[in-house]
Amino acid sequence: MDAVQRWAVLHLMFIYVISLRTKRSFDSTTPSLAHRELELQKTQNSISAIWPLNAYLSIKFPPDAFLVKPQALLRELWDMRNLEDADAVALRATILGLADHTMDVDDGAQRASIDSQGVFHSNSITSQTVYHFVVNL
Amino acid sequence: MHIDKRHYPDFVVTAYGQPGVYGEEDIIRLVVEVRSLGRDLKEPSAMEKQEVIDQLLRYLYVIGEMGLRWADKAAGMCISGTEAAILQSKSNGKFPKSTTWHSIYSNRFTDAIQKLADM
Numbered sequence: 001m002d003a004v005q006r007w008a009v010l011h012l013m014f015i016y017v018i019s020l021r022t023k024r025s026f027d028s029t030t031p032s033l034a035h036r037e038l039e040l041q042k043t044q045n046s047i048s049a050i051w052p053l054n055a056y057l058s059i060k061f062p063p064d065a066f067l068v069k070p071q072a073l074l075r076e077l078w079d080m081r082n083l084e085d086a087d088a089v090a091l092r093a094t095i096l097g098l099a100d101h102t103m104d105v106d107d108g109a110q111r112a113s114i115d116s117q118g119v120f121h122s123n124s125i126t127s128q129t130v131y132h133f134v135v136n137l
Numbered sequence: 138m139h140i141d142k143r144h145y146p147d148f149v150v151t152a153y154g155q156p157g158v159y160g161e162e163d164i165i166r167l168v169v170e171v172r173s174l175g176r177d178l179k180e181p182s183a184m185e186k187q188e189v190i191d192q193l194l195r196y197l198y199v200i201g202e203m204g205l206r207w208a209d210k211a212a213g214m215c216i217s218g219t220e221a222a223i224l225q226s227k228s229n230g231k232f233p234k235s236t237t238w239h240s241i242y243s244n245r246f247t248d249a250i251q252k253l254a255d256m
Contacts, residue, residue, distance in 0.1 A: 050171065053148065053169070053171065057148060057150055057169070060250050060254050061150045061167070061254050062254075065153065066150050066151065066152055066153075066254075067150070067152075067153065067163065068149075068150050068151075069150075069151060070147065070148055071145050071146065071147050071148070
């Protein structure tokens with residue numbers, strides 16, 4: 001028995017044990033794992049179009065003159081509310097006479113910084129993490 | 138992806154810019170918005186297509202407000218499945234009211250992209 005077979009057997013055993021534990025067997029009422037997987041493949045959201053489009057645009061707009069920026073890089077440039085927050089922090093620092101406006105004033109929720117490239121960073125990035133998909137067993 | 142995804146286009150193509158008041162500013166040449174097809178891969182209705190066009194127009198408007206608009210050459214592209222609509226502003230800065238969708242496999246589409254890249 002080679003490694004792949006052993007892995008497959010262990011995997012199936014794991015799924016079987018999980019299905020026993022959660023009392024949800026592979027019957028017709030609950031979608032099976034394979035069924036879920038098919039549904040995932042059928043789900044055509046804009047994410048699945050992004051990688052080929054990124055490659056295509058990068059060829060048509062070559063990197064010696066252009067830069068293709070996907071949505072993830074636009075967060076700080078286009079979010080007007082974040083910019084307003086940054087101004088509010090700087091304004092408050094000016095009013096309070098703080099030397100460093102990144103200093104904690106209240107709860108630290110508004111702590112922000114702008115790096116050397118002029119990119120706004122907020123500490124709320126973790127709260128914006130969205131998973132592409134979640135498998136429920 | 139972002140939670141409030143209506144705030145950002147899916148792509149922008151920028152040309153490297155000159156040093157401006159706020160540092161190096163890239164000039165946005167093309168704004169790209171990709172429409173989700175949904176679970177059933179149904180052909181989108183005219184209203185659904187108009188929605189994504191409106192969304193793209195809002196982004197183009199924001200570029201203008203931020204002062205980074207590419208004068209009378211602001212261009213945007215919507216992608217819905219294998220169809221694409223390219224919006225390009227006229228010389229008075231306004232956009233055409235009606236848009237046509239072209240297949241991304243057609244010469245119309247590739248020629249339009251090539252024209253944008255050469256400008």
